[in-house]
Amino acid sequence: MQQMLQNIKALLEKPSNFSIVIHRNPDGDAIGSGLALQTFLNKLGHQVSLISPNEVPNYLKWLPKTDQIIIFEENPELAKEKLSDADLIFTLDFNDFSRVSGNFTKYLQEIAPYKTFVMIDHHLEPSEYAQFKFSDPEKSSTSEMVYDFIVNLGYKDLIDKDMATDLYTGIMTDTGSFKFPNTTPHTMCVAADLMSHGINHNKIQIKIYDSFSLNKLHLLGEALNKLVFLPQYKTAYIALSKEELQKYHYQKGDTEGFVNYGLALNDANFAALFLENDDEGVRISFRSKGDVPANEFAKKYFNGGGHKNAAGGRTKQSLNEAVNTFLEKLPEFKSKLIHANI
Numbered sequence: 001m002q003q004m005l006q007n008i009k010a011l012l013e014k015p016s017n018f019s020i021v022i023h024r025n026p027d028g029d030a031i032g033s034g035l036a037l038q039t040f041l042n043k044l045g046h047q048v049s050l051i052s053p054n055e056v057p058n059y060l061k062w063l064p065k066t067d068q069i070i071i072f073e074e075n076p077e078l079a080k081e082k083l084s085d086a087d088l089i090f091t092l093d094f095n096d097f098s099r100v101s102g103n104f105t106k107y108l109q110e111i112a113p114y115k116t117f118v119m120i121d122h123h124l125e126p127s128e129y130a131q132f133k134f135s136d137p138e139k140s141s142t143s144e145m146v147y148d149f150i151v152n153l154g155y156k157d158l159i160d161k162d163m164a165t166d167l168y169t170g171i172m173t174d175t176g177s178f179k180f181p182n183t184t185p186h187t188m189c190v191a192a193d194l195m196s197h198g199i200n201h202n203k204i205q206i207k208i209y210d211s212f213s214l215n216k217l218h219l220l221g222e223a224l225n226k227l228v229f230l231p232q233y234k235t236a237y238i239a240l241s242k243e244e245l246q247k248y249h250y251q252k253g254d255t256e257g258f259v260n261y262g263l264a265l266n267d268a269n270f271a272a273l274f275l276e277n278d279d280e281g282v283r284i285s286f287r288s289k290g291d292v293p294a295n296e297f298a299k300k301y302f303n304g305g306g307h308k309n310a311a312g313g314r315t316k317q318s319l320n321e322a323v324n325t326f327l328e329k330l331p332e333f334k335s336k337l338i339h340a341n342i
């Protein structure tokens with residue numbers, strides 16, 4: 001680790017072109033860690049492009065400089081030009097090229113043999129594309145890891161208020177406001193140090209969690225009415241069709257957090273949210289309590305993965321078929337679901 005940091009530090013010494021890539025459907029951690037790393041590298045005198053596969057969700061657009069993020073889907077030529085010019089490519093908050101999806105994945109695979117990659121990520125089972133691999137599933141978030149990265153390189157003094165806001169946002173969203181099991185004493189120390197930079201932590205909370213549109217709240221009402229609880233599996237799920245989403249003028253990010261309501265049920269140890277989407281089939285989010293392995297379930301049946309308590313997957317099946325697959329596979333996890341250690 002120390003040697004790897006020394007080697008990177010040497011690479012950061014002369015002004016260079018860098019790119020930072022984050023995952024598709026970027027969340028607070030991807031955007032927060034990406035923006036903070038970009039600012040940090042800018043301060044060291046580098047040209048840095050931050051590239052997202054698709055658009056920044058509305059609830060994160062208030063973060064400074066999100067308007068400068070290059071969106072691969074909208075501007076693939078510019079993104080490719082930046083990546084092909086990059087002396088180093090940082091990939092943040094994902095463990096495999098497939099997480100940027102589609103043509104973006106193909107492009108990264110194409111250039112991988114000629115490029116040097118730095119992975120900073122906290123997902124399980126990292127792929128082997130990065131020459132510099134900072135992978136730690138024990139960390140709360142990639143934002144916590146970017147903080148450690150900067151501090152361990154000896155540049156703690158470069159952290160400013162905007163960077164602290166970015167990193168705090170990432171840690172706060174990935175830990176569910178410091179309540180998920182991934183929150184460690186170190187996480188709290190990092191958050192405390194970030195707060196000491198004069199960030200408005202209450203404003204961040206309000207911007208993320210208390211800034212719903214009326215449509216979103218009405219959609220949440222519909223989702224909660226549709227919540228199904230299966231006591232025999234201590235499992236709750238919500239399935240929303242394309243039509244239901246359209247009825248409430250669904251915008252990307254509107255269903256953020258909905259899956260957690262299933263888990264809010266006192267007897268639920270596992271929760272799923274099924275979303276029907278035109279281009280992508282059905283997307284499913286999973287949440288679990290204690291030692292129920294949401295990521296194993298997502299990986300085994302829904303081409304996905306993630307963390308033990310928060311995972312996601314997708315399928316080309318119809319919404320009904322996807323729910324039926326879910327219901328058929330629950331019995332295999334029954335003892336884990338019923339006897340969860342919390």
Ligand SMILES: [Mn+2]
Pocket residue numbers: 029030093122140141142174
């Ligand atoms: Mn993350």
